[in-house]
Amino acid sequence: MVDAKTDRLIIGAGAVGLAIARQLAMAGDQVVLIESNSSFGMETSSRNSEVIHAGIYYPANSHKARLCVKGAHMMYAYCAARGVKTNQLGKLIVATDHEQEARLDTILKAGKANDVPDLTLIGKDQVHALEPDLRAVAAIHSPFTGVVDSHNYMAALEADAENHGAIIAYQSRFIDAEKHSYGYHVRINSQGEEIIFACQTLINAAGHGAHLVSHAISGIAADTTPPHYMAKGQYFTTTRKPPFQHLIYPVPSGGGLGIHLTLDCSGGARFGPDINWVDQPSYDVDPAYADQFHQSISTYWPALKRDELVPAWAGLRPKIWPDGSHFQDFTFHDASIHGCEGYLALYAIDSPGLTSSLAIAEYVAERLI
Template sequence: MGIELAADVEYVVFGAGVIGLACGRRLAERKKSFFVLEKENQFGTGISSRNSEVIHSGIYYGADSLKTKLCIEGRRLLYEYCETKNVPFKKTGKLIVAVEADEIPKLRSLYENGKRNGIGELYWWDESEIKRTEPSVRAVAAIYSSETGIVETKDLMSSYLADLSGEYGSLICNKYPVSLETAGKHWRISLNDGSEFTSEKVINSCGLGAYDFLGKIRDFPEESRPAAFRMAKGHYFSLTGSNIRVSHLIYPLPQVGGLGVHLTLDLAGGIRFGPDVEWVERENYDVPENLRSKFYDSVKRYLPQVHPDQLQPSYAGIRPKLHGPEEKFADFLIQTEKEHGMEGLVNLLGIESPGVTSSLAIANLVLNSLEGESL
């Protein structure tokens, strides 16, 4: 009987966004040999750098969903990590607001959902409390989430990268897979530059490209492909030339495909609004000027002092969705051998908000799965 040679590395992670980098740092902690491969010329240029940079509480989804479980655990881990590593962040708190009285039942339902999820740091505010704390905001009721915050995502990813780089692994850019196939107990991987190598295990953390990645895997079972993959583009506008001051994040009630055009802060106190939802077929990060009136109509409901001329196009991001415009929710899909039958492969599909918040918890789940540990 022939002797099977060792693989070139124990792990390869495809995709150097916040999730791929979090997986890499966890591999380094576990002293596993690995590569993190990124198709762009630098890390974190996709979903991870084109979002609201919010550390979420875990209020929006069902108690048994991965989004809730990983968000709540990830939030705890992320705050601890940022404190330890001096990654810039701030616990701003967040208000989810009912602008009109007929929105209060939906807001109350969301509040009760958060309590069922085990989030203790949620408080019901009436109109007087809102006016006292945020006099610029128009609302008749609100949920106050004291544990919501913001993080400098680029600095977070840079810190993850510093953690993973060293004796056990490294980031290599401008590399992407052409094909993957099993070879005994290993994976044989061909890259765009014609090179090949073998790895014991593969983590597909390709963000918007994670679904197309499945098509490069020889003999990947068709029934394990998600039934739907859609892209939801979200635009952002910045507030300029205004003396409006807000100290909390302000969110309207959520809508299909997103959490509504909300107000977020950067660490310098700057205000931006977004994202909206536009279902698209191709990547495109333009922010058309003609969206200003749409944004103004959304924002003025809870921030009536704002003027259309104060809204300036800022940036756009695209979220991978495992559902279409007519459906309200799809959970994270973290496919392991149990789901697709291929040993040593984990696919991370539909990883959108709250992905940044959940990044360290997702990395733990992925590594525990591939190492055969209990989840």
């Protein structure tokens, strides 16, 4: 017995699910968004660096390259229109020796191929003029990079979606779904009560739960669902106020962007995230990592002392590869892959998923037509 019906049912109220709900509701669709937590953005969307990435590092024509650059433009415009704080601080990718300096050229070319605005390679003197306390032999300057108040960004998406008729149901967990002629019958545990929703289209934006959702839909062959891995990223903050005005990134290595310094919209500083592959989810920060953090940071900020680092928080990157040896793109599975019309699953929405969220939503809406 079906309890209620909707056109579109979305699973997961992180930044991506909220942006999709807003996009579809504004297009006039009937939308229901379900979220197992008691509010939006309590998982990966609130455990990140809040950086509006410019789209520099990603292979040309990948989803990440396209949706990040587009998403960053969209995010600045959206936040300005909705009164959400952003700060376009700009970013420096810093080479601290001549071997790293040689790698800046490749990064610059990749960024330019992706149409990242205003990227320039600058020498030691120009770096010094911008950031006198930074140790560097050269850098890439990306003035387009910034930070966003991610909580208020998601609150604005939620309000837009609801103002256009979307129903957002918290404490409502997807259990399973069956394919029917109309679309899907979706079993949901909503605040302890089990209900069945009928929907034409089912959209899976469940982040770390996305593979479990797909496994619980009748008709989806298990081998079409990608495996799920987690790469933990820890952050430290510092008792010393960093003297920097820009976001400071080392030259990337080992599958991550390196231990970088970001500043939030209120000027708070944090270092990280590092990258550790884990089997069990945990948001603990191991204080012993202060040594590694200090070693990395002191290559570009020698003045920082180890005992000025304080463990802060951690996030988990959803991955479909077991290590950092593959480039992982945003991954969208529709009927052409899993065989079930009307079901779209999003996997591997790690960084720059926050930046890309509005562009992902637009892309999802196009795929559903």
